[in-house]
Amino acid sequence: MTNRKCSVCGGKLTKNRKPFVIETNGQRLLIENVPCFECGKCGLTTVDSQVVRTIKGISRLFKEGQLKTEEIAIPEIDFDSVRLRQME
Numbered sequence: 001m002t003n004r005k006c007s008v009c010g011g012k013l014t015k016n017r018k019p020f021v022i023e024t025n026g027q028r029l030l031i032e033n034v035p036c037f038e039c040g041k042c043g044l045t046t047v048d049s050q051v052v053r054t055i056k057g058i059s060r061l062f063k064e065g066q067l068k069t070e071e072i073a074i075p076e077i078d079f080d081s082v083r084l085r086q087m088e
């Protein structure tokens, strides 16, 4: 993969992993270790469209009650542990 640049300031993007909270029907789900890129200059965090799609899929499964989550403070799931069977 080539070095990416920030779409806002042109700064260098670094690969990172961050927790990401989604909300569906007033219920929150914490997704751990979501792959993302972080700008060293302005701090903007971006994710690939593929990752966005996966998060949407996770969100849908969660809404439908088909997701096995670990419940600590709020339901939690590791991004890499999810294998989506039905992608849009």
Ligand SMILES: [Zn+2]
Pocket: 006, 007, 008, 009, 010, 011, 039, 040, 041, 042, 043, 044
């Ligand atoms: Zn930037």
